Amino acid sequence: xxxxxxxxxxxxxxxxxxxxxxxxxxxxxxxxxxxxxxxxxxxxxxxxxxxxxxxxxxxxxxxxxxxxxxxxxxxxxxxxxxxxxxxxxxxxxxxxxxxxxxxxxxxxxxxxxxxxxxxxxxxxxxxxxxxxxxxxxxxxxxxxxxxxxxxxxxxxxxxxxxxxxxxxxxxxxxxxxxxxxxxxxxxxxxxxxxxxxxxxxxxxxxxxxxxxxxxxxxxxxxxxxxxxxxxxxxxxxxxxxxxxxxxxxxxxxxxxxxxxxxxxxxxxxxxxxxxxxxxxxxxxxxxxxxxxxxxxxxxxxxxxxxxxxxxxxxxxxxxxxxxxxxxxxxxxxxxxxxxxxxxxxxxxxxxxxxxxxxxxxxxxxxxxxxxxxxxxxxxxxxxxxxxxxxxxxxxxxxxxxxxxxxxxxxxxxxxxxxxxxxxxxxxxxxxxxxxxxxxxxxxxxxxxxxxxxxxxxxxxxxxxxxxx
Numbered sequence: 001x002x003x004x005x006x007x008x009x010x011x012x013x014x015x016x017x018x019x020x021x022x023x024x025x026x027x028x029x030x031x032x033x034x035x036x037x038x039x040x041x042x043x044x045x046x047x048x049x050x051x052x053x054x055x056x057x058x059x060x061x062x063x064x065x066x067x068x069x070x071x072x073x074x075x076x077x078x079x080x081x082x083x084x085x086x087x088x089x090x091x092x093x094x095x096x097x098x099x100x101x102x103x104x105x106x107x108x109x110x111x112x113x114x115x116x117x118x119x120x121x122x123x124x125x126x127x128x129x130x131x132x133x134x135x136x137x138x139x140x141x142x143x144x145x146x147x148x149x150x151x152x153x154x155x156x157x158x159x160x161x162x163x164x165x166x167x168x169x170x171x172x173x174x175x176x177x178x179x180x181x182x183x184x185x186x187x188x189x190x191x192x193x194x195x196x197x198x199x200x201x202x203x204x205x206x207x208x209x210x211x212x213x214x215x216x217x218x219x220x221x222x223x224x225x226x227x228x229x230x231x232x233x234x235x236x237x238x239x240x241x242x243x244x245x246x247x248x249x250x251x252x253x254x255x256x257x258x259x260x261x262x263x264x265x266x267x268x269x270x271x272x273x274x275x276x277x278x279x280x281x282x283x284x285x286x287x288x289x290x291x292x293x294x295x296x297x298x299x300x301x302x303x304x305x306x307x308x309x310x311x312x313x314x315x316x317x318x319x320x321x322x323x324x325x326x327x328x329x330x331x332x333x334x335x336x337x338x339x340x341x342x343x344x345x346x347x348x349x350x351x352x353x354x355x356x357x358x359x360x361x362x363x364x365x366x367x368x369x370x371x372x373x374x375x376x377x378x379x380x381x382x383x384x385x386x387x388x389x390x391x392x393x394x395x396x397x398x399x400x401x402x403x404x405x406x407x408x409x410x411x412x413x414x415x416x417x418x419x420x421x422x423x424x425x426x427x428x429x430x431x432x433x434x435x436x437x438x439x440x441x442x443x444x445x446x447x448x449x450x451x452x453x454x455x456x457x458x459x460x461x462x463x464x465x466x467x468x
Contacts, residue, residue, distance in 0.1 A: 003142035007089070007173045007308055008160075008241070010234060011060065012227075013053065013101065013182040015256035017279040018047070018206055019227050027204055029228045032235040033254055033281060040252075040285025041292030042327050047341040047355055049272040049302040051258040051277035054104045055346060056301070057177075060257065061085050061104065061116050062089070063305030063322035066344060071104070072374040073079040073346045077114050078104040087117035089173040092314050095119065097163045097378040100138070100156050100177030101127035104305040107141035118175070120167075122146060122159050133191035151193045152225070153180045157233035161240040164464045168244040181260075183269065189222065196225025208276055208392040211266035219262060250341040251286035251311055255301055256264035266348045271370075273353035273362040273383065273395050278343055287311065298357055299325050300341040307444050321421050340410075343418035346370045352363035352379065354414045358392065360385040361410035363428055375423050381407065395442045399431035403448060405429075 017023050022032045022037040036042075051061045054074040055066035061084045066072045070077055078084075086096040105114040105125040115121055119139040124130040130137045136148040136155045148155035158175045167174075181192050190197075200393040201221025202285035209216040216258075241247050250425065260269050262275040268407035270277045282301065284292075303322040310316065310324035327334040343362075345351035347370045362383035365376030384398040384407055397403050411428055418425060433442065 001422070004094075004171045005093070006171055006246060007094075008164075008250060008252045009173075009175045009176070009304075009308070010237070010252070010254045010258040011057075011177045012230060012254070013099075013177075013283075014258060014260045015181055015227060015279050015281060016206075016259040016276060019181075019224065021194070021282050022147075022283065023274045023281070025204070027200060027224065029200075029224055030231045030281075032238065033283060035283050036234075036252065036254060037283040037294075040283055040291060041289040041295060042354070043282040043284075043299045043325070045296070045298040045341075045357060046255065046280050047077075047259045047278050047280035047298060047343060048256075048280055049300050049342065050344050050346065051272065052256055052347055053346075054413060055344070058101050059302045060255075060304060063302055063316070064069070064454050065302065065321050065342070066346075067374045068422055069359040070374075072344070073371055074103070077106045078116055082112050083319070085118045085308065086115075086119075086173065088305075088314055088317065089312070090117055090119065090307050092312070093171065093395075095170050095172040096120065097121070097172065097174045098123055099163065099165070099174070100124075102177065109143035110142075112141070119162065123177070123270070124400070127152075128176075128185050129184060131179070132184060132186075133193075133439050142147065147267055147361075149395060151177050151229065153230045153233050156192075156238055161238055164237075164240050164244060169248055175429070178230060180230050181223045183219070190219050190226055192225030193221045193229050197221040198225075198229055200224035200228070206276075206392065208394065209262055209264060209273075211392075212401075213263050213395055215262040216264070220283050223260070240322040247286075251284060251308065253282070253284040253304065255282040255306070260339050262264075265415035270346055273343055273345055273347035273351055273360065275355075275360070275387070276393075278353075278355070286424060288326060292332060295328045296327060296357065297325075297328055297334075297337065297357055298339075298341045299328070306311035306463065310317050338413075338417070339415050340417070342414070342421065346374070350374075351374050351382070352414060352418070354410055354417060355387075356410075358386065359406060359410055360386045360387060361407060361414060363414070376417065377426050378429070379426050380429045381411075386408070394435045399434040400439065401433055401436075401437060402436045404430075404433075 023033040058071035076090035098118035108125045108144045124138045265272040306316045306324040340354040340356045343353040350365035363379035364382045385393040
């Protein structure tokens with residue numbers, strides 16, 4: 001057995017942080033993730049750098065913010081010559097494998113030179129379009145279609161287990177990218193295995209969805225059932241590592257690309273700076289992480305690339321924006337780490353945000369097209385949330401005179417981040433002033449008819465609150 005650790009990364013798609021028991025979910029959905037968090041290192045406040053599939057994944061492969069790569073929205077391939085996680089490990093002699101959804105290429109099958117440097121390949125650029133729940137088609141390294149048998153997340157895990165069996169005698173990096181719990185685009189549904197949707201339908205509704213309505217009442221059972229099945233598959237993957245005597249020598253990480261607000265904050269399932277879009281599960285175990293406890297400091301998943309390279313004793317490429325959080329493991333400190341995490345938003349808006357352990361501050365560019373415009377020279381304050389007292393961001397404090405000083409401090413934090421990632425300094429316009437007691441209802445938040453009509457056919461009902 002090599003002294004260099006193996007690395008396995010499991011990525012879910014569109015998984016909210018509050019679906020895990022480690023974050024207080026009451027349904028027992030994720031005993032395997034919870035065991036990972038309990039025995040290893042749990043990053044309590046993990047934030048994606050971009051709540052859109054492609055941009056988030058570009059950061060997870062490079063440790064850089066999407067605007068610096070040009071991948072600020074979906075449909076833009078990852079640059080072919082950029083240093084990546086796979087290339088860093090391959091340069092050190094690791095076998096590198098990728099299985100599952102990619103979403104960083106120009107086409108399916110993914111051309112060899114658009115795979116981010118992964119050698120062994122079984123993937124699909126947009127798995128939501130080349131598969132459904134029980135018919136999974138991906139492409140091998142020679143761009144040939146491969147039909148996998150079983151429920152989709154099980155089929156991907158089975159392929160990952162085969163990779164472990166074939167490469168257990170050599171150091172390896174394996175990236176396993178699941179589609180679940182993402183919706184099936186063609187049907188706007190969350191197809192869980194038989195019996196799993198029924199097990200969880202109607203049992204738990206998080207406060208943001210209980211307040212704002214939307215189509216979540218139709219989807220939560222399937223969404224949660226998908227997560228339960230993924231967790232069971234993750235347990236099988238760890239069983240395979242144990243059977244190959246790889247448990248003690250393998251770093252295992254579980255995270256997600258972004259969350260899911262079920263079309264309550266805009267007309268999509270994500271693409272906003274709210275925690276339900278950007279906060280994700282993140283836990284690791286193995287060399288450097290076992291027994292590491294809980295990291296309370298906010299951490300961006302843009303930090304995962306330098307952290308994994310650091311854990312393997314490998315160099316971090318120049319130009320990486322992320323910062324290894326290995327110094328925070330086991331209660332350690334990292335004096336140079338910023339107090340906040342930075343977030344970019346595209347497609348639905350051109351937005352920027354910073355999040356500290358207590359506060360969220362967000363700005364948007366008025367009139368900007370988020371599909372064609374990566375950044376702006378002019379933003380307007382759009383949100384300020386006190387996460388200690390309002391963790392589901394139901395009461396927007398932006399513009400309140402009582403919170404002007406806090407907003408100004410966070411504005412400075414945001415400007416520092418923009419400079420750090422290479423964006424030009426913009427003008428940031430203050431939100432219109434409000435006095436304490438004046439409530440703000442964000443225009444994108446609507447109370448929807450819960451009669452079961454598809455989204456887009458709901459009739460918005462105005463909410464009347466004191467002070468509005």
